[in-house]
Amino acid sequence: MQLEQMYQEIILDHYRNPHRHGLREPFDAESFQVNPTCGDEVTLRVRLVGSGTEATVADVSYAGQGCSISQAATSVLTDLVVGRPLQEALDKQAAFTELMEGRGQVEPDEDVLEDGVAFAGVAKYPMRVKCALLGWMAFRDAVSRVVDEVGAS
């Protein structure tokens, strides 16, 4: 059944026990993103150490309301980017976005996306892709407020 493909156990685990949830200090930039079609929203803060694209992602904290897909995707995001060089984090963001916009035709690279590969099934439901990307849009937007070379997507 497609439903189980979409709601992988990994996704439900992250939803029930989200990682790094809550808003924390210190942070360099904050982004508020909303999905106007359903009202889901996320506020996400980014703390970077170092300068420019040489920086490292020191912390990502977030709060908001949303469905299991948007909440779990943001939780996975923090696992993928915290403690990583910014450029690597942005590459993961690009890879995750490509996966989600691939209509189920993109084969995810587990080395890059780790738990994020669980969202491959979500990509088959176009109406839910925005849910999975909400936190990632906030991440890119927040980073772009700190680092000039990074444009908001």
Next chain:
Amino acid sequence: MTVEPPGVRGSDTTQTGAGTAPAPLDVAALRADFPILRRTVRDERPLVYLDSGATSQRPTQVLDAERSFVETSNAAVHRGAHQLAEEATDAYEGARAKIARFVGVATNEIVFTKNATEGVNLVAYAMSNAATAGPEAERFRIGPGDEVVVSEMEHHANLVPWQQLCQRTGATLRWFGVTDEGRLDLSELDTLINERTRVVAVTHQSNVLGTVNPLEAIVDRAHRVGAFVVLDACQSVPHGPVDFAASGVDFAVFSGHKMLGPSGIGVLYGRHELLRAMPPFLTGGSMIELVHIDRSTFAEPPQRFEAGVPMTSQVVGLGAAVDYLSVVGMQRVSAHEHRLVERALRELSAVEGVRIIGPVDTENRGGAVSFVIDGVHPHDASQVMDDQGVEIRVGHHCAWPLHRRMGVPATIRASFYLYNELDEVTALVDAVREAQRFFAVTPTAG
């Protein structure tokens, strides 16, 4: 072009006398007119379509009327003198007459727009255009010190245009609150609608709560202070008998696609004397009287408000939809939906963890039931329900302020129509239980 009678036996006219309940609909026969209801979704599940509040499905009779018009009489209306132009104009104006009768008003009080949203914008923009129009438009002028009254339960379509009107003109926006039960709070009626009020814009029936609002008190008060009443009738006209003239409202809007008709066609009703004095919104071809190189005068309504070549096959289709609904009988449609809602409220309330957002009684209540499930986000619930073939709507349903007021970010909404069967309420409730099971929020599921 002939419209085949709907697949129903009897109609309102078979009633034996006042006070007698209308004959129930033969839903199975009706459903045969709607080809889409025969399809399956998601792994061959029968379609349980419970999203008619968003858009309704169309019967073959409406599709045939549109096709027949395009195949035999298509031409731009109100232009040209050839035979096709004549036939097309007759079809267009004939539909206008039918639609006017359907809502109890005169033919020249009906204006066609692309949707109901455009109808609200038409009135709001006409009011700000009144500032630079002639003295006949005096009564539409609005500015600082004036007030516009809306309600917390409005669809964005009957809220944002008024916010924008206030922003353009310096007028002040005020609003009716909503009670915890999901009824309009009229306790402040006399202070909220006062001598500064120019417009009261309210919905006839909430698209989320199902609440039917008491028009009489609002219209009486508004008219006592000289304010216009603009009614959002998108959720009432499709679902029961509505008579705008009797209700006393000054303007009303509704949309074709929510009443078995095509999309791309909305209707604005305006009392004729108001439409005659009101300045235009969109300008251009066919809405004029005289055009000089530097100035123009405008046609009488309704043409004044129908600039450009209008939607033609859509209007013909909506005319056929009105024929269809008239043959079925709006009393019967309303009574049928009442039964569906009564069962939905009863059965959903019996599910532990389900909370109805809106009135839980069936008095003054239409065919939309919104609810939340503890521990399951509406978006997630919708995914599981869709997997069962149950197509409901989730989100804020274009009524964000209402959801804030009710303290929920989003709801699940089932909305019914004449083609829904009582069994589909059972399918809805089963799907809700399946969502609870899937996300393991039922007490017994451990």
